[in-house]
Amino acid sequence: MSNAAYPLSRPRRNRHDAFTRRLVQEHRLHVDNLIWPIFVCEGENQRQKVDSMPGAERVSVDNVVEHVRQAVDLGIPAVAIFPVTPMSVRDATGTEALNPDNLMCRASRTIKDAFPDLGIIGDVALDPYTDHGHDGVIENGRILNDASVEILRQQALNQARAGNDIIAPSDMMDGRVKAIRETLDGNGYDTTRIMAYTAKYASAFYGPFRDALGSGSLLHGDKKTYQMDPANSDEAMREVEQDLREGADMIMVKPGMPYLDIIRRVRERFEVPTFAYQVSGEYAMLMGAIQNGWLDRDRTIMESLIAFKRAGCNGILTYFALDAARLLRDER
Numbered sequence: 001m002s003n004a005a006y007p008l009s010r011p012r013r014n015r016h017d018a019f020t021r022r023l024v025q026e027h028r029l030h031v032d033n034l035i036w037p038i039f040v041c042e043g044e045n046q047r048q049k050v051d052s053m054p055g056a057e058r059v060s061v062d063n064v065v066e067h068v069r070q071a072v073d074l075g076i077p078a079v080a081i082f083p084v085t086p087m088s089v090r091d092a093t094g095t096e097a098l099n100p101d102n103l104m105c106r107a108s109r110t111i112k113d114a115f116p117d118l119g120i121i122g123d124v125a126l127d128p129y130t131d132h133g134h135d136g137v138i139e140n141g142r143i144l145n146d147a148s149v150e151i152l153r154q155q156a157l158n159q160a161r162a163g164n165d166i167i168a169p170s171d172m173m174d175g176r177v178k179a180i181r182e183t184l185d186g187n188g189y190d191t192t193r194i195m196a197y198t199a200k201y202a203s204a205f206y207g208p209f210r211d212a213l214g215s216g217s218l219l220h221g222d223k224k225t226y227q228m229d230p231a232n233s234d235e236a237m238r239e240v241e242q243d244l245r246e247g248a249d250m251i252m253v254k255p256g257m258p259y260l261d262i263i264r265r266v267r268e269r270f271e272v273p274t275f276a277y278q279v280s281g282e283y284a285m286l287m288g289a290i291q292n293g294w295l296d297r298d299r300t301i302m303e304s305l306i307a308f309k310r311a312g313c314n315g316i317l318t319y320f321a322l323d324a325a326r327l328l329r330d331e332r
């Protein structure tokens with residue numbers, strides 16, 4: 001018959017039915033792959049919506065246990081805390097970052113008390129604490145590297161003391177991983193892990209996050225002298241090499257979806273625990289289309305996240321963490 005004209009090998013056979021598709025599936029998203037970023041703010045009984053991030057909230061410390069319980073109940077292994085620091089305590093050098101009773105530290109202690117087994121990731125950088133919105137200290141218009149690192153190492157120690165399990169420097173200063181590692185080790189925090197925001201690009205996709213933290217309107221200029229050029233890829237390899245040499249335990253690429261090629265290169269070349277941050281702009285972009293009815297919510301969320309696994313990620317920081325964990329739970 002004319003069948004002879006067809007190939008013996010037919011890739012569609014393995015897509016024939018659901019059980020076969022399950023057998024041949026190469027990558028799976030698991031709740032263990034999810035990290036939920038949360039925003040904490042001052043005040044009492046606060047739950048504030050973030051306009052540009054539909055579904056995301058800023059919660060006050062008295063609500064944080066209830067907020068985080070959602071993640072714990074779903075089996076999410078870790079949360080990443082981001083503080084909305086009031087303007088009244090911001091200054092040029094981010095002094096509030098070193099306050100043992102700052103918002104981040106209070107939130108960490110509160111969460112640790114309630115959920116000792118939940119991983120807490122603390123962002124280390126000065127931008128939530130400076131009145132100019134930059135990640136370091138400024139002199140004559142320049143972001144000073146080494147002077148900023150001296151503050152960051154103290155900030156990391158402050159967070160470790162408050163109970164953060166993983167220190168995540170997001171500042172992109174050179175040499176900060178080494179400085180933080182030495183300071184942690186020198187103070188008895190040798191098991192505190194470092195998840196380095198290693199390849200963090202100067203991206204337009206952070207806009208909604210800056211709205212959430214209230215740092216958007218503060219920022220003068222851009223972050224191009226410390227964050228990476230979106231046009232570069234080899235440079236990310238050099239950043240990873242350096243952070244690993246300085247003691248980073250985990251590497252992060254940020255943003256996520258537009259940088260899947262970087263994740264793949266990092267994974268293949270270094271074979272180390274690799275994470276991606278699906279950032280606020282990616283969330284806003286997808287949610288905008290979902291809310292308009294232009295994209296199917298559940299399928300879009302899951303497809304966006306499996307892409308990170310396929311690219312080589314161990315885990316993903318995502319504002320969709322609760323939604324994805326619920327979908328994974330209901331699938332079974």
Ligand SMILES: NCC(=O)CCC(=O)O
Pocket residue numbers: 123125170205206207208209210278279280281
């Ligand atoms: N250091 C943390 C971030 O900058 C987050 C960015 C985002 O979600 O847009």
Ligand SMILES: [Mg+2]
Pocket residue numbers: 172173174175198239242243
């Ligand atoms: Mg670096």
